[in-house]
Amino acid sequence: MHKPILIIGACGQIGTELTIELRNKYGADNVIASDIREGNDSLMQSGPFELLDATNYAAIEDVVMHYDIDEIYLMAAMLSATAEKFPMRAWNLNMNSLFNVLNLAKDSKINKVFWPSSIAVFGPNTPKEGTPQSTIMEPSTVYGISKQSGERWCEYYFKKYGVDVRSVRYPGLISWKTMPGGGTTDYAVEIYHEALKNGHYESFLSKGTKLPMMYMDDAIRATINLMDSPAEQIKVRSSYNLGSMSFAPEDMAASIQKHIPDFKISYAPDFRQQIADSWPSSIDDSQAREQWGWEPRFDLDQTTEEMLKNLGN
Numbered sequence: 001m002h003k004p005i006l007i008i009g010a011c012g013q014i015g016t017e018l019t020i021e022l023r024n025k026y027g028a029d030n031v032i033a034s035d036i037r038e039g040n041d042s043l044m045q046s047g048p049f050e051l052l053d054a055t056n057y058a059a060i061e062d063v064v065m066h067y068d069i070d071e072i073y074l075m076a077a078m079l080s081a082t083a084e085k086f087p088m089r090a091w092n093l094n095m096n097s098l099f100n101v102l103n104l105a106k107d108s109k110i111n112k113v114f115w116p117s118s119i120a121v122f123g124p125n126t127p128k129e130g131t132p133q134s135t136i137m138e139p140s141t142v143y144g145i146s147k148q149s150g151e152r153w154c155e156y157y158f159k160k161y162g163v164d165v166r167s168v169r170y171p172g173l174i175s176w177k178t179m180p181g182g183g184t185t186d187y188a189v190e191i192y193h194e195a196l197k198n199g200h201y202e203s204f205l206s207k208g209t210k211l212p213m214m215y216m217d218d219a220i221r222a223t224i225n226l227m228d229s230p231a232e233q234i235k236v237r238s239s240y241n242l243g244s245m246s247f248a249p250e251d252m253a254a255s256i257q258k259h260i261p262d263f264k265i266s267y268a269p270d271f272r273q274q275i276a277d278s279w280p281s282s283i284d285d286s287q288a289r290e291q292w293g294w295e296p297r298f299d300l301d302q303t304t305e306e307m308l309k310n311l312g313n
């Protein structure tokens with residue numbers, strides 16, 4: 001039987017689906033969801049839940065001891081667009097939550113950690129197409145700086161203290177079960193909601209803004225596969241590049257028009273354009289593919305089909 005798992009920040013866009021998938025795989029009582037707020041019904045009714053602040057070390061330790069937790073997935077963070085508005089709060093949450101979990105592992109109170117990084121670790125001087133695993137990284141956003149620092153600390157804790165920490169740099173994630181939480185790629189979810197409701201979407205990113213994206217099912221599968229892989233296969237202990245598809249808003253519009261021919265898109269770029277302009281357009285994820293067998297399944301048209309089918313119900 002799998003030992004108990006704690007998800008911190010379980011009520012967000014990724015945490016909700018990750019928690020439910022892990023409960024399906026390992027049994028509801030073995031997967032403890034936690035957050036500073038309650039989640040949607042499917043999350044709250046599917047297994048145990050604790051109110052827990054990721055910046056409170058003692059509170060996390062209590063939950064770890066109470067449930068005899070073996071692994072933590074740390075999903076709590078302030079995302080890119082919101083972090084630009086509250087830089088110090090973002091730094092405090094994104095860094096201190098990570099230290100809390102890494103220190104629990106360092107002190108052998110837990111055995112394994114998953115912590116997500118992001119394509120935001122790259123910056124305007126990074127090669128934009130086929131961005132390599134190791135390259136120039138000069139993030140220009142608060143969020144990117146926190147993720148870049150987090151990656152360095154993960155690798156440090158692995159090398160210095162033997163902490164089994166694993167990470168991927170998620171691209172923008174597209175899902176229908178939960179709304180996104182204040183990122184720069186949120187448009188790629190909003191567009192489907194608006195297409196079905198109003199037949200029109202005003203994009204906050206301009207035409208031609210090509211970014212790496214992924215359907216949520218692929219992201220959850222990648223996360224669980226990485227955590228299931230034998231430790232010796234995990235050669236990258238900062239964070240793995242993880243790719244799937246890359247497209248711009250007009251490509252999404254064209255994909256939606258195959259189902260809703262009258263759908264229209266217009267453009268009104270805001271402050272998020274500058275963030276998007278500093279990020280890669282496509283990702284070289286060959287190390288994830290070679291080392292632990294990563295392979296995406298959903299392309300843009302398949303994502304569109306899934307989104308419209310599920311949101312249209």
Ligand SMILES: NC(=O)c1ccc[n+]([C@@H]2O[C@H](COP(=O)([O-])OP(=O)(O)OC[C@H]3O[C@@H](n4cnc5c(N)ncnc54)[C@H](O)[C@@H]3O)[C@@H](O)[C@H]2O)c1
Pocket residue numbers: 008009010011012013014015034035036037052053054055074075076077078079093116117118119169170171172173174179180181182183185
């Ligand atoms: N969604 C994406 O496209 C994307 C892309 C790259 C990386 N990521 C990373 O994945 C992780 C999860 O992202 P998400 O999209 O699910 O974010 P989200 O904003 O949807 O969810 C984050 C959750 O953390 C909770 N939270 C906030 N402060 C907390 C605290 N102090 N203690 C406990 N919980 C707290 C929130 O209530 C929320 O439920 C983050 O680290 C994020 O940076 C996400």
